């Protein structure tokens with residue numbers, strides 16, 4: 001089954017939006033298979049955002065992601081990567097329409113509340129950055145027959 005790593009970034013935790021954002025993922029039908037709160041250190045931040053190393057915003061990005069606790073989740077469902085991206089909106093909140101998380105709750109690219117993997121390959125890599133295999137749970141949800149065709 002398709003999976004995505006989701007981070008509810010430090011601004012989401014500080015603003016008390018964790019419940020609201022998790023709720024949007026759940027309501028879409030995505031299954032939560034792992035979730036934890038943690039304080040990312042610089043090494044973890046750099047590992048997660050390694051594709052952005054060397055970009056002008058990289059130092060600020062690492063400073064932000066390590067500035068306060070975040071919540072990391074794994075969500076599962078058909079097309080999970082694209083589903084999460086569509087719930088998030090665009091990278092810049094300015095380009096994100098109302099109805100998306102960034103379009104409803106964020107104003108600036110540097111504090112855009114949520115991370116979602118951009119491909120299935122990055123999802124698998126990023127899940128490994130935040131979770132050990134035994135922390136990602138495998139369980140049945142009875143309601144899945146009402147959400148996904150098998």
Ligand code: DAT
Pocket residue numbers: 052057061090091092109110112114115116118
């Ligand atoms: P996304 O988070 O939508 O996947 P990304 O992977 O391109 O976006 O970039 C990761 C994060 O880096 C993004 O959420 C916010 C920050 N960022 C990206 N582009 C930026 C820019 N031009 N200026 C400042 N921060 C930026």
Ligand code: MG
Pocket residue numbers: 116117118
């Ligand atoms: Mg990205």
